[in-house]
Amino acid sequence: MRQVVPRKTMTTFMRRALKDKAAYVVRRAVIASGVLKDKGAVSTITKLLAHKAKSVRNIAAYVLGEIGDASALPALVKSLQFVRTGRFLNNITFSLQRLGDPQLMKRLTGFLRHRQAFIRLNAAFAVGEMRVNAARSILEQALQDPNMIVRNQAIIALAKLGDKRSLPALKKTFSQDSGLRKQLARLALLFITNGQAYRDLLWKELHQSRSRTVRKKSGFLLASLGDQRAAPFLYHQLRYTTSKRAWRLGQSMKSPYLRKLIELDTARQIKQQRTYRLPQLLRFVGKEKVKQHKKELLSLLIRKWYRPNKRSRHVYKKYRPGTPSRLWGYNRRNRQLEAVMRQLGGTHDRTLALWLQGFLYHRSYHIRTEALLALAMLGDNGALRSLVARLVNASDRHRPYLVRRLSALSVKRLKQAFRSQRLRKDPFLQLALSTALLRAGDKRALKTLLSALRRPQYAVRMRAYAYLKHSVDASLRKTLRGLYDKEQNEHAKSLLRKLIKDPSKRIPEFSFFYVNDVTLD
Numbered sequence: 049m050r051q052v053v054p055r056k057t058m059t060t061f062m063r064r065a066l067k068d069k070a071a072y073v074v075r076r077a078v079i080a081s082g083v084l085k086d087k088g089a090v091s092t093i094t095k096l097l098a099h100k101a102k103s104v105r106n107i108a109a110y111v112l113g114e115i116g117d118a119s120a121l122p123a124l125v126k127s128l129q130f131v132r133t134g135r136f137l138n139n140i141t142f143s144l145q146r147l148g149d150p151q152l153m154k155r156l157t158g159f160l161r162h163r164q165a166f167i168r169l170n171a172a173f174a175v176g177e178m179r180v181n182a183a184r185s186i187l188e189q190a191l192q193d194p195n196m197i198v199r200n201q202a203i204i205a206l207a208k209l210g211d212k213r214s215l216p217a218l219k220k221t222f223s224q225d226s227g228l229r230k231q232l233a234r235l236a237l238l239f240i241t242n243g244q245a246y247r248d249l250l251w252k253e254l255h256q257s258r259s260r261t262v263r264k265k266s267g268f269l270l271a272s273l274g275d276q277r278a279a280p281f282l283y284h285q286l287r288y289t290t291s292k293r294a295w296r297l298g299q300s301m302k303s304p305y306l307r308k309l310i311e312l313d314t315a316r317q318i319k320q321q322r323t324y325r326l327p328q329l330l331r332f333v334g335k336e337k338v339k340q341h342k343k344e345l346l347s348l349l350i351r352k353w354y355r356p357n358k359r360s361r362h363v364y365k366k367y368r369p370g371t372p373s374r375l376w377g378y379n380r381r382n383r384q385l386e387a388v389m390r391q392l393g394g395t396h397d398r399t400l401a402l403w404l405q406g407f408l409y410h411r412s413y414h415i416r417t418e419a420l421l422a423l424a425m426l427g428d429n430g431a432l433r434s435l436v437a438r439l440v441n442a443s444d445r446h447r448p449y450l451v452r453r454l455s456a457l458s459v460k461r462l463k464q465a466f467r468s469q470r471l472r473k474d475p476f477l478q479l480a481l482s483t484a485l486l487r488a489g490d491k492r493a494l495k496t497l498l499s500a501l502r503r504p505q506y507a508v509r510m511r512a513y514a515y516l517k518h519s520v521d522a523s524l525r526k527t528l529r530g531l532y533d534k535e536q537n538e539h540a541k542s543l544l545r546k547l548i549k550d551p552s553k554r555i556p557e558f559s560f561f562y563v564n565d566v567t568l569d
Contacts, residue, residue, distance in 0.1 A: 059086045066092045071101035078104065082111035090115060094123035098130075106135050113143025121147055128155060134170035141174040153182050160186050165195040172198060176205030177563055184209060188217040200232055207236035207561040215240060232560070239561045243273035251277055265557065271297045272555045279303040286310065286325075293556075295328050311337060318344045321352060327387035338391045345388055346403060353385050354406060386418045390456070393422030401426045413446075421453045424461075432457070436465045439480060440472075448518070451480050455487030462488055475500065475508050483515040491527070498531065501540035513543045520547055 058080075065077035066089060078096065081089040093115075096108040109127065112120040124140050124147075131137045137159070144152050159171035160183070172190060175183045187209070190202035203221065206214045215237065222233035237245050253266040267285070271278035278297075283306055285294045298306065314329040318341050330338055338345070389407065392400055404426075407419035417438070423431035439450045454462065466481050479500055485493035500512035520528070525548055532544045554562060 055084070059084060059088065062086065063089050063092065066096070071099070071104050074099070075101075075104050075107050078107050078111050082114040085115055087115060087117045090117045090120050094120055097123055097127045102133065102136075106133075106139055109136060109139035109143055113139075113146035116146060118147050121149060125149070125151075125155070128159075131159075131167065134166070134173065137167065137170045138174045138177065141171075141178065145178050145180075153180065156180065156183060157186055160190060165193075165198055168193065168195070168198045169201050172201040172205045176201075176208035179209055179563065181209055181211055184211050184214055188214060191217060191221050196229075200229060203229065203232045203236050204560045207239045208563055210240055212240060215245075235557060236561065238269075238273070239558050243275075247273065247275055251275075254278075254281060268293065268297070269555065269557045271301060272557070274301075276301070276303060279306045282306065283309055286328075287313070290325055290328055295332060296552075299332060307333075315341065318348060321348055323348070323352065323384040323388075326384050330387050330391050335391070335394050339395050342392070342395050342397065342400075345392055346400065349385075349388050349392065350403065353388075356406060382412060382414060385415060389415075389418045389422045393425035394456075396426060398426050401428060414449075417450070417453060421456065424457060432461065432465050436469065439484075440469060440477060444476075447476075447480050448515070451484045451515070452487070452518075454484040457488060459485060459488045459490045463490075475503075475505075476511055479508070479512055479515055483519060486524075487519050494524075494527070498540065501543050502537040503539075509539055509543065513547070516547055522550075525550060 062077045062080045062084065063086070065073055066081070068074050068077070074096065078093060081093065090112065093108050093112060096104055099105050099108065109124065112124060120143070124143055127140060128137075131140065141152070141156065144155070149155070156171055156175055159167055160175070162168050162171065168190070172187065175187065184206070187202050187205050191199055191206075193199045193202065203218065206218060218233050218236050218240075222230055222237065225233065234246055234249065238247075247270065250266045250270045254263055254270065257263050257266065267278055267281035271282055279301055282294065282298050282301060285291070286298050298310070310329065311333050313325075314333050314337070317323070317326060317329060389404060392404065401423055404419055404422050407415055408423075410416050410419065417435070420431045420435050420438075424435060435450065435454060439447060439454065442450055462485055466485070469477065469481060472478070478496060482493040482496035486497065497512045497516055500508050501516075503509055503512075516524075516528075528544055529548045532541065532548055535541045535544060
């Protein structure tokens with residue numbers, strides 16, 4: 049609406065909506081006023097700090113900081129004495145920090161000494177989220193708070209501050225306490241020192257703890273920190289599991305012996321016709337190693353899955369409650385078959401096409417698609433045209449899947465196949481085509497997706513964002529960081545801000561210590 053309605057008209061309408069009787073209307077109007085940065089609405093929004101609806105009070109406290117008008121300071125300070133919920137306190141302190149309240153530290157210190165444990169808890173949370181380093185000393189005092197939950201939150205807040213001067217207090221807590229507090233203190237020490245301290249303790253827990261859960265967590269944390277001593281533990285896990293995290297850590301672990309053992313496991317699994325971990329193994333060893341087992345994979349494909357005189361009976365069966373394991377097993381076998389066909393297609397041996405054509409008549413949509421993709425990778429232009437036709441006619445549910453599959457082909461072949469579709473005016477189809485080219489390696493296709501992020505239509509922006517979110521890698525993230533600084537459009541800038549964050553650097557065991565984005569909830 050901001051791109052088609054004059055700002056003056058919008059602000060006038062929103063100021064009227066702020067006085068509506070319905071709480072949900074008022075809440076949406078407050079959010080809109082914050083987006084518009086309407087300083088003329090500040091006086092009305094400050095009155096909403098005493099609104100009977102909790103959701104309105106919370107959003108009003110947050111939006112006053114977003115608008116950035118210092119005239120709201122007295123009202124926010126006055127509201128502090130009526131704080132009864134954590135979200136309200138967090139939003140008020142956020143706004144006070146944005147508005148540059150000179151007494152902010154003094155006020156937070158007072159709340160950290162409040163007689164109610166719940167207020168002390170949320171004050172510690174707010175200090176950690178805002179990274180108020182001046183509160184370090186009082187947070188160290190909060191480590192001795194009579195309430196256990198407040199003590200735990202103080203440890204988390206100190207870790208969020210990341211100040212190494214708090215290490216002695218955390219070491220004291222680690223040595224004196226037990227249970228959850230001891231674990232939190234140990235994780236905080238590891239987080240602040242970037243994994244340099246207490247690794248030996250993780251190593252001991254991995255081998256000496258009586259708890260299976262503790263041993264597993266210690267091993268994964270040691271591997272996440274890049275410690276080579278975790279390689280035997282990872283190999284032990286990879287022999288039995290299909291966990292994404294375990295295999296991701298295995299690939300990131302720079303251990304030549306681990307890679308060699310996995311390659312031997314892959315050869316053994318293929319030779320013995322065992323398929324439980326086959327998709328993960330094939331992805332781990334890479335295309336060049338898989339080519340060495342081309343004949344064995346073809347034998348596995350025909351012996352295990354090729355049934356010309358028998359159609360799969362349970363594909364279209366109506367789901368019956370109480371049979372999840374059967375359906376899960378069916379999906380697992382499908383993924384294994386898909387992985388084998390994908391790897392055979394990646395060999396680029398055209399003589400294999402004859403052996404794959406029978407799977408074009410499989411009852412599963414995904415298996416038929418994988419067969420078409422494998423044939424297209426082997427040079428069959430008819431199969432490529434069929435895949436493009438499926439992409440054009442696909443529903444919103446299947447189009448992202450087809451985009452991922454088509455991106456396995458070369459940019460040159462995709463451009464030739466998409467030439468006739470580029471004239472279509474469907475914006476969602478153009479986004480799908482550009483994403484397939486981008487994932488295949490054509491950086492020029494990024495221009496179409498970036499222009500979609502600036503479009504006024506919400507659905508187009510979100511579709512472009514979803515495609516980019518599932519396509520971003522280290523190289524593309526670096527490109528987006530450079531574009532973020534130059535971007536002028538508010539919509540595109542907010543979406544790019546989310547895309548340039550690297551979630552792979554976040555260690556799950558440290559999830560308590562990462563500062564969250566402030567929300568409007």
